[in-house]
Amino acid sequence: EPEVTQTPSHQVTQMGQEVILRCVPISNHLYFYWYRQILGQKVEFLVSFYNNEISEKSEIFDDQFSVERPDGSNFTLKIRSTKLEDSAMYFCATGGLAGGADTQYFGPGTRLTVL
Amino acid sequence: AQSVTQLGSHVSVSEGALVLLRCNYSSSVPPYLFWYVQYPNQGLQLLLKYTSAATLVKGINGFEAEFKKSETSFHLTKPSAHMSDAAEYFCAVSDPNTGNQFYFGTGTSLTVIP
Numbered sequence: 001e002p003e004v005t006q007t008p009s010h011q012v013t014q015m016g017q018e019v020i021l022r023c024v025p026i027s028n029h030l031y032f033y034w035y036r037q038i039l040g041q042k043v044e045f046l047v048s049f050y051n052n053e054i055s056e057k058s059e060i061f062d063d064q065f066s067v068e069r070p071d072g073s074n075f076t077l078k079i080r081s082t083k084l085e086d087s088a089m090y091f092c093a094t095g096g097l098a099g100g101a102d103t104q105y106f107g108p109g110t111r112l113t114v115l
Numbered sequence: 116a117q118s119v120t121q122l123g124s125h126v127s128v129s130e131g132a133l134v135l136l137r138c139n140y141s142s143s144v145p146p147y148l149f150w151y152v153q154y155p156n157q158g159l160q161l162l163l164k165y166t167s168a169a170t171l172v173k174g175i176n177g178f179e180a181e182f183k184k185s186e187t188s189f190h191l192t193k194p195s196a197h198m199s200d201a202a203e204y205f206c207a208v209s210d211p212n213t214g215n216q217f218y219f220g221t222g223t224s225l226t227v228i229p
Contacts, residue, residue, distance in 0.1 A: 004158065006158075033215070041221065042219050042220065042222075043159075043205060043207075043219035045216040045218070056216055058216070091158065091159065093159075093217075095215070102215075104215075105161070106158040108158040109158060
């Protein structure tokens with residue numbers, strides 16, 4: 001069964017550094033998402049991406065965050081200048097259809113630790 | 116706005132006993148509802164989903180959930196727990212009218228006691 005993959009599985013960085021989290025979506029999916037989960041808290045929506053542009057974003061997704069599909073396969077989340085509070089598990093998800101009914105398929109996550 | 120409440124961050128059951136994981140939602144419109152399971156060091160795997168068809172939904176691994184509009188609930192059940200069911204379970208809701216984002220509960224960690 002096709003899977004969403006994410007790299008790295010764990011990223012440790014110093015505060016103020018840039019990080020790029022990578023996701024390889026399921027090949028025929030058109031919609032891409034990033035979520036995050038701070039330890040002990042809810043999984044929170046960050047951003048959705050379709051047709052090479054952001055379709056929705058949450059309040060969390062401020063100017064420090066950006067997403068792109070640089071080569072038509074990988075889907076990346078960049079955090080420009082990491083803060084301690086960015087430490088969380090980041091999940092990529094992909095789906096085929098719009099409107100919310102479609103299942104979102106999640107990757108295993110990248111654990112980001114900001115020191 | 117959508118939201119989900121999962122009562123009980125930790126649930127323990129004996130092997131062979133009934134599993135009941137609670138999920139209540141808040142939505143201004145009939146929502147779509149999902150249960151995901153997360154095994155250690157793995158991604159979120161879909162167990163089942165409700166998208167306005169039958170209110171009793173059957174999923175993988177013997178799990179099922181019933182959508183009860185009057186109670187705004189979508190509780191997950193399994194008649195007989197297996198050791199392999201030990202995992203983290205997440206309930207999620209989406210609004211079919213406003214977009215694709217999912218709103219998750221805080222999760223329930225299920226322990227199965229042999």
